[in-house]
Amino acid sequence: MSGDLAMTALMGSPSLNEATAPDTGIIARATALIPLIEQHAEAGSEQRRVVPEVMRALEEAELLKIMVPRRLGGLGANLRTAMETIAEIGHGDGSTAWAAALLNVCTWFATTFSDQAQEEVFGADPNAHACGIFSPPLKSERVDGGYLVSGRWAYASGSFAATWGTLGIKLDVPEGQNPMALALIPASAWRIEPTWFVAGMKGSGSDTIVVEDHFVPDHRIQSFQDMVEGRYATSHKPDEQNSNMAFIPVAALILVAAQLGLARHAMDVTLAKLPPKNVAYTFYTNARNSTIHQVDVAEAATRFDQAELLMQRATADVDGAAAARVLLDRLTRGRVRMDTGIIGELVKDGIDRLMSANGASSFADANVLSRVWRDSEIAGRHALVMPQVGKEAYGRLLLGADEPLNIDV
Template sequence: MSIALDAPHVTDEARELRAELVERAAKLRPLIASNADRADRERTVPAENVAALAESGLLSLLRPARYGGLQTDLRTLLEVSREIGRACGSTSWVTTLFNVNSWFVGLFPARAQDDVWADTPQSRVAGVISPSGTAAAANGGYLVSGRWAPASGSAHADWAMLGVKRPDAEGTTDATGLVLVPMSELTVEDTWFVSGMRGTASNTLIGKDIFVPAHRFHSTPDAVEGHYATPYTEEALYRSAFVPVATLVLAGPQLGLAEAAVDILREKAPQRSLSQTFYDIQAEAPFVQQAAAAAASLVDSAQLHAYRAAADIDEAAHHAILPDYDARARIRMDAAVAAAHAREAISLVCSAQGASSFGESNPLQRIWRDSETGSRHGGLRSDVASDAYGKSLFGIRGTVTAFV
């Protein structure tokens, strides 16, 4: 199930590649689905999932072609994330984060990109944007210390992108930024004990006085305003708007989780009885039919919002335009609405299926837990998004969050 909504500039060749990549993801669904309970139980995505995704090229969607990446677009990442999410929310989340962190690295100076990929083009990057560490000026760079969480996918990462504050640069655009650090220089503390998205291994990274050369620092305020350090300005993907990309990609796994829930309802309802009623099977009951229709429509709506936002981002990047504040606020709203609709669709399916939805052997309970957790990521909060978007509709800008 797909919604035909795309940026005007996208070529038939690009659409064919996207379809091929989604098909690759579909072929991996049996493997990933068979490991979904294990990922949830062991609190990490199994290594064979990661290896299969890497071999299929699905961890290189936003890596620069200069380093062997596919360098696709946001719509492609959303569709691949959705397809993987139909099998396992945690695996889809980690896939999404590895890809978007590759995009973040693509914004850094060329020397930093070379550090990550020149010798090891398959390097994977985990990341925490929130500036929960500090960077003190040192000769030729910075001494970085802090604790960063949640670092999704850190169990399978080679590098980490970490948010930092620079007290010495207060009042400038360098007061907060992102730094790139090899995972070998960090300690991982096992802190990810949660109800949903358990397999993402979103643990805490710890560093103390790690030297980071100056070229591996990127100003966050500059990035928010579309001022990137990459010299490869002809590469449209790396002209995409920073916050819209960072928030929208998080909706991809939610699309897949919701679609998986509707698939389960369509499969199970014609086979299951409806206790304490005269209906022989659930699918005969009008209220189950209505729930199915409402859930399926919410899934469609979630995709429409997400794909419209992706089209806006991809088209603006193609024309080397940073969307204005109002457009960025709407994109953030689209991402939040997509996640909220996906979550509501799953809730409807669980109610239609009854209390058995929450049996430990029923994949619906894992889907529900993953959605309830992942859709509440700070970047998908509908209250923040609607506050920023609602104010922007009245010309009130910049009073809610800097992350627009």
């Protein structure tokens, strides 16, 4: 059966509904942790990493292996569940959600590698976690049986908790072929250099991984192009939905899950504190009666709703195609890449409106909205989330431009 026919056969069926629906039980685990996560958010920012108490709670709730197959000790949940779960973590703290997002998605990357590599990662440690960076290193030299790798990978979020890394390297390939690849490298082969001193997402532990002359065997390497086209090395594609998820859409979408949580947090704080607030330099004694404030909050709410709806459509596309065991078509992948940026844009704009509605005091260090705003501004500027690039790619695909895409989708 062709990919289109397989998808058509699955659409509207109970199996598709099950394949794309969120697992509310898993999401509820994250919701239950919001008070703990929020309690330690400021300490995480100060320590530049998620505090041990919160990491233990996430581990015990199994929320760092959401998309890992059950055969490897994971929850085996779909992308929609991962997005909703990480958003709830972000409802408590953006940095914690960002680290959880990267640990979840990079650990999922590891499950698409060769069976031998999967056994080496998860066989001895079912609680293995991977961080990851796509950019290539300084040195990637072909040697007998693999590659000798040295380099620095900056902004490796969650690296403090990772036992492996899915790190970008360059392959020795004929001219004209894409040399990019991902290599599985154990944490024992690297050191972490503290470089994450930034305005937002301070507690995500996005420091720099440094590797010196580490040998990576061929079975721990996957061509980036193979991954983009769904040609994963795992032998489990026939029997596992998540082994068929589209690589770039998953890698991009997961980055806005924290944004959705920040939006929820900002709205909760606003609805709790803004209505009775006096509006300075006006005759309004309660902001709830001020037309300007009503409009600002409504504008923010509808932007957040739009972001949630785009996420739901994108995850349904990814999970539906994976359930049908087909590669999501290129045009839809382009739309998902664009929608990822739009989600980030909508959330940033909505939070900005709430900051204005709440007034200048929102930017005080002691006000939680200040951290939410800073986290959102940083998260929305990740290279995979920048909306302009996604819009260009989707537009080229829609119009059938002569030039090839300048990004992977």
